[in-house]
Each structure stands twice: as structure tokens, then as C-alpha cells.
Amino acid sequence: MPSEKMDRRRQYSSAMKAQVVAECGEPGASVAQVAMAHGINANVVHRWRQLAREGKGATPAKTGEFIALPLAVPVGSTAAPAEIRVELRRGSVTMNIAWPASAAAEFAVWTRELLR
Structure with a gap:
């Protein structure tokens, strides 16, 4: 049947x-x-x-992912930068931060806390 x-x-x-x-x-x-x-x-x-x-099926389309780009070091500039500069934007608010490069570890901790 x-x-x-x-x-x-x-x-x-x-x-x-x-x-x-x-x-x-x-x-x-x-x-x-x-x-x-x-x-x-x-x-x-x-x-x-x-x-x-x-390579025969759907390939992943990743968007919004971090892409590391190599930066060229200027010739003759071997000294480390004196400060870390960051610009944060949220809506219409923009905040510029300058942090001493000698305190990079503290900047990393502060950034981690800010992003929580």
C-alpha cells in the first residue's frame, strides 16, 4: 500500500x-x-x-569583526610614544583620552572596566 x-x-x-x-x-x-x-x-x-x-558550499560572511592591520613604523622614529590617545564616541558624545604610555598596564585595566 x-x-x-x-x-x-x-x-x-x-x-x-x-x-x-x-x-x-x-x-x-x-x-x-x-x-x-x-x-x-x-x-x-x-x-x-x-x-x-x-569551497563548495556557503562561505561564512563575517561582518563587524576585528581586523588587525600592520602599521608601518616611520623611519628614524625609534622612541616609544609619550602617550596613548583614544577617541571614544557614543551617539553625539565624543571623548578624547590621553594616557601616559608609561602606564599602559593601568590603561588596559581601566579600558577593561569601562567595557564591562
Whole structure:
């Protein structure tokens, strides 16, 4: 007797796949947790990741991530800067901070506390 139930598979957009693969690549992320958060079987997500590594699937589109850029050191300038300068912006408020370079460790502690 033929079954009347049709076997349907869920389909996901390339953007959705790329987002899920990118989330799995975040530090401390668990593939199982990311899959459950999106209501997707973890085996499917593992396959997407494998395809992405092989260059055949959705590649992660990372936005808003930190990108380290190498800075050229000016020729003839071997002295360390006298101060650390930072500009903070939040809405219409801008704050400029100058901190002595000799107290860089204290600046790091202050910055960590500020960002909590």
C-alpha cells in the first residue's frame, strides 16, 4: 500500500547557511548549540561546514569583526610614544583620552572596566 505522506526536506537559503557556518566558527561556539538555536539538525550543519571548507558550499560572511592591520613604523622614529590617545564616541558624545604610555598596564585595566 503506497504511503500518502510525502517526504519533504527543508530548504535553506545560501545566506542562512553562511550565517550558521559563521556562527559555528566563533570562539567557544558549539555546532550542536548553534544548530539547535536555528532548529536545524547538527549533522546538516556539519555537512555545510565541510562543504564550506572544501569551497563548495556557503562561505561564512563575517561582518563587524576585528581586523588587525600592520602599521608601518616611520623611519628614524625609534622612541616609544609619550602617550596613548583614544577617541571614544557614543551617539553625539565624543571623548578624547590621553594616557601616559608609561602606564599602559593601568590603561588596559581601566579600558577593561569601562567595557564591562
